[in-house]
Amino acid sequence: MDSLHQHFADILAALKAFELTPWKLVGFAGMALFTSRWFVQMYYTRKFRRVVMPMAFWWLSVSGSVLLLAYFIFGKNDSVGILSNLLPVFVSVYNLVVHTRDLRARRAAQSGS
Numbered sequence: 001m002d003s004l005h006q007h008f009a010d011i012l013a014a015l016k017a018f019e020l021t022p023w024k025l026v027g028f029a030g031m032a033l034f035t036s037r038w039f040v041q042m043y044y045t046r047k048f049r050r051v052v053m054p055m056a057f058w059w060l061s062v063s064g065s066v067l068l069l070a071y072f073i074f075g076k077n078d079s080v081g082i083l084s085n086l087l088p089v090f091v092s093v094y095n096l097v098v099h100t101r102d103l104r105a106r107r108a109a110q111s112g113s
Contacts, residue, residue, distance in 0.1 A: 023075025034064025
């Protein structure tokens, strides 16, 4: 039981010592953007009554990942955070590129018909 009390005491001490820095604001903004993409995806899935991955999902992924990368590189210097946010940037950018190519191909096919 003492261990549990010590954990709570440590958490309270960390909360009391919390300092909001500009880099933490960047990190929190990145976290909010990265998390909000799931709510956007859920909204579109409910709206269309099928699973939909809207473009906003990928833009929020890129934006959130870039902000989180900036926080983990410059504000925290945390290799785990850097690596865990690096891959989503590439996947999201890849999906945006594929989507853009598909849109161009569809437009070209429509204008050629």
